[in-house]
Amino acid sequence: MASQSRDAAIVGIHEYPSRDVDGKVNSLQIKAASAAKALADAGLTWRDVDAIYDAGEGAPMSGLMISEYFGIQPTVMDTTGVGGSSYEFHTAHALRAIRQGKAKVALLTYGSTAHSNAMAIGAGGRGGGVSPGDNMETFAGQTLIANYAMVAHRHMHEYGTTSEQLAEISTATRYHAMRNPEAVQAMTDLEFVGIQETTIEDVVSSRMIADPLHLLECCMVSDGGGAVVIASAEVAANCKKPPVWILGTGEATKYPQNGADITTSAGAQSAPIAYAEAGVTAADMDIAMIYDSFSITVLTLLEDLGFCAKGEGGAWVEGGRLRFDRPEDGPALNTDGGGLSSNHPGMRGIFLLLEATRQLRGESTSQVADAELAIAHGNGGMLGGRHSAGTVILGRN
Amino acid sequence: MSEEKKAPTRPLPRLTELDTAEFWRATKGKEFRYQQCSNCQTIVWHPRAHCTGCVESNLQWQTSAGQGVIYTYSIVRLSYHPFFRGMAPYAVAYVDLDEGPRFLTNVVGVEDPGTEVHIGQRVQLHWEEHEELSIPLVTPV
Numbered sequence: 001m002a003s004q005s006r007d008a009a010i011v012g013i014h015e016y017p018s019r020d021v022d023g024k025v026n027s028l029q030i031k032a033a034s035a036a037k038a039l040a041d042a043g044l045t046w047r048d049v050d051a052i053y054d055a056g057e058g059a060p061m062s063g064l065m066i067s068e069y070f071g072i073q074p075t076v077m078d079t080t081g082v083g084g085s086s087y088e089f090h091t092a093h094a095l096r097a098i099r100q101g102k103a104k105v106a107l108l109t110y111g112s113t114a115h116s117n118a119m120a121i122g123a124g125g126r127g128g129g130v131s132p133g134d135n136m137e138t139f140a141g142q143t144l145i146a147n148y149a150m151v152a153h154r155h156m157h158e159y160g161t162t163s164e165q166l167a168e169i170s171t172a173t174r175y176h177a178m179r180n181p182e183a184v185q186a187m188t189d190l191e192f193v194g195i196q197e198t199t200i201e202d203v204v205s206s207r208m209i210a211d212p213l214h215l216l217e218c219c220m221v222s223d224g225g226g227a228v229v230i231a232s233a234e235v236a237a238n239c240k241k242p243p244v245w246i247l248g249t250g251e252a253t254k255y256p257q258n259g260a261d262i263t264t265s266a267g268a269q270s271a272p273i274a275y276a277e278a279g280v281t282a283a284d285m286d287i288a289m290i291y292d293s294f295s296i297t298v299l300t301l302l303e304d305l306g307f308c309a310k311g312e313g314g315a316w317v318e319g320g321r322l323r324f325d326r327p328e329d330g331p332a333l334n335t336d337g338g339g340l341s342s343n344h345p346g347m348r349g350i351f352l353l354l355e356a357t358r359q360l361r362g363e364s365t366s367q368v369a370d371a372e373l374a375i376a377h378g379n380g381g382m383l384g385g386r387h388s389a390g391t392v393i394l395g396r397n
Numbered sequence: 398m399s400e401e402k403k404a405p406t407r408p409l410p411r412l413t414e415l416d417t418a419e420f421w422r423a424t425k426g427k428e429f430r431y432q433q434c435s436n437c438q439t440i441v442w443h444p445r446a447h448c449t450g451c452v453e454s455n456l457q458w459q460t461s462a463g464q465g466v467i468y469t470y471s472i473v474r475l476s477y478h479p480f481f482r483g484m485a486p487y488a489v490a491y492v493d494l495d496e497g498p499r500f501l502t503n504v505v506g507v508e509d510p511g512t513e514v515h516i517g518q519r520v521q522l523h524w525e526e527h528e529e530l531s532i533p534l535v536t537p538v
Contacts, residue, residue, distance in 0.1 A: 120477040132416035136443045137501045138408050139532050141473065141481035142489040149471035150491065157469070157516045211472040211511060258442055258499045262469060262491070384469075 004279055008098040008106075009236040009243030010357045010394065012042030012229030016111070019186035019222035019343060023116045027057070028069055030111030030225035035070060038227035043240035044105060049229075051076035051103035053090035055110065055347065066109070076103045082253070083380025084291055087228070087349035088390025091376075092249035094230045104232045108353075111225030112345035115190065121221050121346055123209070133256070133386065144382060145218060145294070146210040151384040152296040153212055155263045158311060163212055165314035166295040167203035169333070170216050170340055172322035173292060174198045177337025180365040186342055190220055203295075217295035219339035219348070226350045228357075244360045247373075248278030248393040255386035263311075266389035267304035267377055274391035275306070280373060282306035287359045287374035288322075288331035289352035292338040297383055305377055305391070307331070324366040331375070335359060335366040349378035353392065360396040372396045405479035409527060416445040419458070424531040427524045429461040431498045442498035463522035464538065465494040472510050488514045492535055506536035513537070 014037035016030050025033075031054070039045055052074040056062025063077040076097050080089045087108055094106035114121060122145045142150075155161045177183035178197055187195045194202070198216060206215040236243040250273030254266035275281055282305055290301045299313040307330065308316040321329035334340075336355040339348045356374035358364045374394045381387035410421050423430045432441040435457050439450025448454040470490035476482050488504035505523055507513040520535035 123475045124477050130411065130414060132414055132443050132445055135410045135414040135417045136420075139410060140489050140501045140503050141407075141476060141478060141484065141487065142471075142501060143473055143476055143478075143481075145475070146471040146473045146489050150469045150489070153471060153516060154469035207474075208472075209475045211474070213471075256491075256499065256501075258440060258497050259493070260499075 004247050004395070006245045007233055008095045008230055009233065009245045010228055010353065011231045011236050011239040011241060011243055012038040012044065013354045013357050014038040014041060014227050015182070015343070015351060015354050016225040017182055019224050020115055020189035021113060021223045023113070025113070027111035027113055027225065031066070031109040031227070032070060034111065034225050034227035035107055035109050038229045039107070041241060042229045042231065044229060046070060046072050048105045049107045050074050051094060051097055051106035053078045053094060053106060053108040055079065055081040055086035057081070076106070082388035084293070084347040084349045085378025085380035085388045085390035086347060087353060088249070088376060088378040088392045089251055089388070091230065091246060091353060091392045092251055092390065095246045095249055098230070098232045104235050106230040108228040108230065108350065109225070110227070110347060110350040112347065113223045114221050114346040115223045119221060119346065122218060143210060145213060147382040147384040148294040148296050149210040149213045151262050151300060155296065155300065156212065158263060159314065161299065161314035163204045163214070164200050165317060166217060166299060167200045168317040168320065168322065169292060169295040169298045170203045171198050171200060172320065173334045173338035173340045175323055176335045176366045177341030180337050180342060183337035183342035186220070186222055190222060213294055213296065219293050219344040220341070222343055222345050224343050224345040226354055228350060228353050242361060242397040244357045245395045245397065246392060247280070247395045248274040248276070250274035250391040252389045253387070254389070262384050263300060265300055265304050265379060265383055266387060267301050267379065267391065270389040270391040271305045271377065274393050278393040280393060284373050285331045285375045286327065286368050286371040287335065287356055288333050289356045289374060289376040290333060291348055291352065291377060291379040292334055292340050293344070293348070293379065297379055298333065300383065301377055301379065305375060324368050327368055332366065332368050335364050335368070347380070349380065349390065352376035352378055356394050360394055405483065407480050407532065410530065412529060417443060420444045421530045424524070424533060425529065427531055429463055429522055429533055430458045431461060431496065432456040433459050440497040442500065459496065461494050461496050461498070465492045465520055465535070467504070467514065467516055467518045467520060468493050468499060469516055470504065470514050472514070486510055490514070490535070492520060500533070503534045504536065505534045
């Protein structure tokens with residue numbers, strides 16, 4: 001641990017509380033409200049921000065627009081947009097900018113009104129993409145859920161993984177969601193049926209959406225957003241909250257290839273880079289914040305992040321070991337309730353950083369006692385197609 | 398009051414997309430073509446203008462015999478797309494052609510996709526004809 005460098009830390013966070021803004025708030029307003037609260041959480045103001053990180057949701061020149069809207073004059077701008085893992089990439093880039101002395105206070109923002117806009121993310125058509133890859137695929141009507149389901153089928157075929165094992169992911173995250181008032185409110189606002197702890201049987205008897213994935217293995221589509229403030233060690237020393245250090249980061253991407261193994265994600269490439277930089281291993285993690293777009297995403301990533309060998313994820317998650325009150329069994333999974341049961345406005349990556357930070361500050365609603373190390377891993381794009389992987393290792397002060 | 402509503406149709410590829418246009422033009426004659434680099438032998442899929450295996454890039458078009466195996470699949474039971482909603486439940490699959498390319502398609506010619514489609518299943522091309530091109534679907538051998 002002595003070799004760990006502690007050059008940059010998360011010093012301010014905010015998760016926008018509403019998951020259903022009823023069309024009365026737009027995504028920019030969610031970003032600004034969240035940014036102001038995160039800066040206040042750190043004891044900083046707009047004027048302190050010299051680096052902005054925002055995925056821009058595909059809008060051209062978003063780096064210009066967001067700075068003007070916030071009223072800041074950053075000298076580092078980064079609009080890396082790789083889907084839901086963009087915020088783990090932003091964290092990696094902010095760490096590097098701060099290490100290089102190019103920035104002292106970095107602001108990461110996200111806002112979305114996917115629910116209010118009735119965006120059919122999971123079961124909609126693959127939009128009118130004009131990339132050569134899309135031009136070969138759109139005719140087949142593969143929904144986003146079906147893409148992930150294809151990974152699940154292959155995982156089952158190769159390793160004997162079962163729906164009951166995949167359901168463990170859903171029941172653990174719902175267990176945590178029921179302890180998080182914001183998650184309960186989210187499920188209420190989004191009119192979930194049965195807002196209560198779930199059993200394996202509940203999950204596998206819920207409606208099949210795309211074989212072999214059931215309804216309760218799929219994330220919600222909410223409104224929402226949040227912000228993260230990352231500061232240099234010098235700035236962090238004078239912030240209101242204890243710093244949560246960024247110890248290591250890794251980035252990777254993967255895409256459909258002839259003969260490739262669909263059950264292994266780009267996380268297998270990004271995670272070892274992050275662990276090596278942090279000087280830690282999977283076994284050291286107290287908290288695992290892993291992008292739960294679907295149950296299979298987490299199962300695949302638990303393997304790729306080194307918690308168990310490839311193919312052993314199904315047996316490894318059995319018996320409720322992912323719950324926060326089972327620390328002797330390994331890391332607690334998605335203690336905020338995850339994308340399955342708390343917050344998923346389309347790109348969930350920022351919430352992984354927020355809850356990991358709450359855990360390492362001792363502020364979670366499903367707090368793991370003395371949590372020291374957390375991994376936040378975002379998967380952007382489609383697990384069974386082209387996707388990105390961003391890994392961030394965080395450590396308590 | 399309004400003209401008769403047209404039945405929703407399958408979204409078709411664009412013949413104006415430069416990397417893939419030649420592939421799609423060949424489907425008019427029910428030919429599944431893919432590229433192989435004569436310099437490094439890499440099979441390049443999806444089609445594009447350069448070789449991903451070497452920088453000498455000498456891509457040649459080859460024609461598949463049209464047989465392959467299902468690598469993985471899903472049965473779509475919920476779609477909000479106007480065409481696919483009417484088609485559900487239907488099977489989407491990655492198919493590994495015997496020559497190497499892995500492509501995304503639908504498995505057709507089965508009564509109950511939920512029980513009749515499997516990983517490892519042998520399939521062959523089944524062309525769905527349209528005005529300017531044909532769509533390469535597959536059906537069990």
